[in-house]
Amino acid sequence: MSGKRVLVIGANRGIGLNLIKEFVKRGWTTYGTVRPQTRDDPSCDELRETGTKIFELDYTDDSTIAQAAEKYGNEPLDCLVNCGGVGPQPFAWDADGRERLLEMFNIMAAGPYLATKHFIPKLEKSSKPVVANISSEFGCIAPNERGGFLGYRMAKAALNQQTKTIAQAFKDGDSKIIFLALEPGYLATRLTGWKGEDDMEASVKGMVDIIQRAEHSDTGLFYTYAGEKLQY
Structure with missing residues (x-):
């Protein structure tokens, strides 16, 4: 057993659920979050079967982020994965309206930022803590040669900037926290309409x-x- 602890935010489906399963295989103690409105969804049953401790957290509701951090307690956290x-x-x-743009930004940029802030004290207790933000090459400006998906690209660009900026803030101090952005590839999940090219x-x-x-x-x-290695 590794003795390591990981929290995956957005853990009941797709990439998040599969990350949980992989961490379990490697002997990590796993914690996962689901949105309060999906706690009775059948997808949560598969998450429970992994033995994962589940918290409710909605990236668009600050109080649920604070409550999840409180419920986690004071144990060291070795890895936080922002996956929702x-x-x-x-x-x-030109298809996105203001409401849709703000929804994307709240879920894929503001939410991970606030979750990171609340879980920093737990991460600081680990000997080798990692914050892994599940991002996308769609958030990179230079490789954008086909356009499309503007709102999604904008939100992921904000997440990429967040990863780099917070890493710089912690880089020269005594903190051991490692901040990473990860591109999971084009995977068949509910969010992609079950289309994908990668395994x-x-x-x-x-x-x-x-x-x-x-x-x-x-x-x-x-x-x-x-x-x-990708360039932002």
């Missing part, structure tokens, strides 16, 4: 490998699940 998200649709650049098992294994071998010199970097 929404789908990239619609494609057309889920290879993706989660690759991301957990990166988390486990990360050193402080990696903080602020952006990796694909295969270990390729």
